[in-house]
Amino acid sequence: MARTASVERNTNETQISLALDIDGEGQSKLETPVPFMTHMLDLFAKHGQFNLTVDAKGDTEVDDHHTTEDIGICLGQVLKEALGDKKGIKRYGNAFVPMDEALAQVVVDLSNRPHLEIRADFPSQKVGTFDTELVHEFLWKLALEARMNLHVIVHYGQNTHHIIEAIFKALARALDEATTIDPRIKGVPSTKGML
Numbered sequence: 001m002a003r004t005a006s007v008e009r010n011t012n013e014t015q016i017s018l019a020l021d022i023d024g025e026g027q028s029k030l031e032t033p034v035p036f037m038t039h040m041l042d043l044f045a046k047h048g049q050f051n052l053t054v055d056a057k058g059d060t061e062v063d064d065h066h067t068t069e070d071i072g073i074c075l076g077q078v079l080k081e082a083l084g085d086k087k088g089i090k091r092y093g094n095a096f097v098p099m100d101e102a103l104a105q106v107v108v109d110l111s112n113r114p115h116l117e118i119r120a121d122f123p124s125q126k127v128g129t130f131d132t133e134l135v136h137e138f139l140w141k142l143a144l145e146a147r148m149n150l151h152v153i154v155h156y157g158q159n160t161h162h163i164i165e166a167i168f169k170a171l172a173r174a175l176d177e178a179t180t181i182d183p184r185i186k187g188v189p190s191t192k193g194m195l
């Protein structure tokens, strides 16, 4: 069964259509007014072996906040929907990714219990025109809507672009692992019998 989902979200602030194939080939088709997020979504798809389509418009004349946040909401929603009943998935994922001098670790549990822990310092408040505090906003809305437990630890790093890029690559790899179907796992990987 195809593990795909799509969503359309239209508000006075943003208009987003987003589609995800968990079992993809790392291909992305991205139209967003936030170039740094486009860059992050592109490498997220690539390193997670997901296929991702995003067509986003938003009130970036205000700032990138609403658009970044709402892409996070939509990505979380389609991830949850595409996973369906979660039968046979590994559920947990852990990935370390270095990017030059920066080292990020992301650990996920597709637990149906939303939580974000983030241990990361961004030396710069901006990367290009992008406010780095929006990384937290994106990750929290993603975790909330996907109903996953998401832990992000940046062990060290100096360059903020490198740090954020390492986070998104580690997120992709951790989610790739957690969503992988393991033929040894029968049913839902929880002693509760459901996730």
Ligand SMILES: [Mn+2]
Pocket (backbone or CB within 6 Å): 039, 161, 165
């Ligand atoms: Mn880069």
